[in-house]
Amino acid sequence: MASNVLVFAERRDGQVKRPVLETLNTARGLADADGGQVVALALGPGAGDCAAELARFGADRVLTVENPALELYAAQAYAACLAQAAKECDAGLVLVPGTLLGRDLAARAAARLETACASDLISIEFDEANGLRGKRPIYSGQAIAGVAIPTARPAVATLRPNVFAAGDGAEREAAVEPLAIEVGDDLLRVRTTEVRGSEKQDVDVAEAGIVVAGGRGLKEAEHFSLIRDLAGALGGAVGASRAVVDAGWIPHAHQVGQTGKVVSPGLYIACGISGAIQHLAGMSSSKLIVAINKDPEAPIFKVADYGIVGDLFEVVPALTEAVRKAKA
Ligand SMILES: Cc1cc2nc3c(=O)[nH]c(=O)nc-3n(C[C@H](O)[C@H](O)[C@H](O)COP(=O)(O)OP(=O)(O)OC[C@H]3O[C@@H](n4cnc5c(N)ncnc54)[C@H](O)[C@@H]3O)c2cc1C
Structure with missing residues (x-):
């Protein structure tokens, strides 16, 4: 049976972050091999505006929640949206870019879905029959560990930024579909109120080429x-x-x-x-x-x-x- 792959499309100041493109391209390769669809989830006001870019880099569908409360990271609400989206698109695999935000989010969403999460992968294979197999550096990069999620679904994973290729994009269109989810106060107990740069830095060291x-x-x-x-x-x-x-x-x-x-x-x-x-x-x-x-x-x-x-x-x-x- 084919598996759909859900990708969390992290944005900053309305722009899709580069590790999302790497994650989408990886998802595209896995979904093509397994016959599934790639579904992206974008959150916050104007989330649908990035649909064309997400489509170009691999998405067949883009789920959005344009609630203003999601403009900045709200841990519980984002995790609830990702978990809901995984159910909505019947995802066998949920991929999250391994940014600071992504690492927090993936673990929370996996807990909500009562499934397993593989973090910081530098390689990944996935198909519905065999599940997820991947590699991640351990002991401060002194060794590489093999990780597997054979049966838990959806398997959740974060991908280390700058390791996977983003590809050049392709002519593709994606349907934009609002995700029906109530973001009430219970999901907004932890929320980011403001993001301040410590100094002007055009390129984030974690994402720079x-x-x-x-x-x-x-x-x-x-x-x-x-x-x-x-x-x-x-x-x-x-x-x-x-x-x-x-x-x-x-x-x-x-x-x-x-x-x-x-x-x-x-x-x-x-x-x-x-x-x-x-x-x-x-x-x-x-x-x-x-x-x-x-x-x-x-x-x-x-x-x-x-x-x-x-x-x-x-x-x-x-x-x-x-x-x-x-x-x-
Ligand atoms: C729990 C823990 C966590 C840590 N986490 C981190 C971490 O995240 N990141 C990190 O970086 N460190 C971390 N450290 C510290 C780490 O152990 C080192 O102390 C630190 O990386 C040393 O920094 P450095 O190489 O700049 O300085 P030094 O070790 O002092 O090296 C300076 C180098 O500059 C060279 N040098 C001097 N003058 C010149 C010159 N004119 N031209 C060319 N070369 C020159 C010297 O030959 C020397 O090799 C951690 C330590 C601990 C205990």
Whole structure:
């Protein structure tokens, strides 16, 4: 029997977040192989406006709840909507992008559906007969675990951002259908009242395709301008080790690692970062790692694809200039 795949379409400021496109494309592949449909769920005012984009990246149907109370994340209400949508479309699999919001939501929705949830997957297979099989990094990325949800339905899973391809999109149209659900006070006991940026950051480090990260080798906060310049030239985001976040050089939103964000960009450039295991936990699944460190024995070189042994105060500005020249 074919299985439908439900995808949660997270939006920020009305825009669909990039990990949603990766999740939709993955759902499309699974549904095509199994003969099912891909259904997307979008919440909040204007949810239907993103239907064309969701269709292009894989959705056959888009369920919406345009209730103004859902403009910002409300944990219980979002979980209730996702659970209701799963029942409505008879989903065998519910996929949620593994963003901060998505990880909270998926576990809550799975609890409501009294089913199992596999988190932070870096690979996934699913069909109705065999259920879900996937892989996820464990022990701070030191090992890969196989996970399976053989019988519980719908199987719920979160996908690690930047690991799955988003695809280029295709000509496809989706029917937009309002989901009938009462969002009463009982579902709004926990709600976000306001979202404030800690500072202007155009690209979220967790979702960026390129991350340039700085560590204690920068010596002082002002020198982060070198990292910002290179990130700006490459169109990437700024990351940081915990040492410099603890020192107050840069806000925690930029921290990569075990107690920061997990990133999997196409390119990660570590500048003046030693490569402690807790830092590696957040970035070792990056596709291409470049390390710049003056100590040839620094552990970061063990995970790096390219290592530059040198003084970052010379290497980083030279790289920035080279990138700018190449782009010009
Ligand atoms: C429970 C726990 C959780 C943690 N979570 C995290 C986490 O989420 N993320 C995280 O990053 N850390 C985390 N840490 C801290 C981690 O153990 C390290 O202390 C931290 O990552 C070190 O940061 P760093 O590499 O910037 O500094 P250092 O280890 O001091 O390394 C600085 C590096 O810069 C190089 N350097 C110095 N000058 C130059 C120069 N001019 N040019 C080039 N290179 C230069 C040095 O050779 C050195 O390798 C955690 C620790 C614990 C105990």
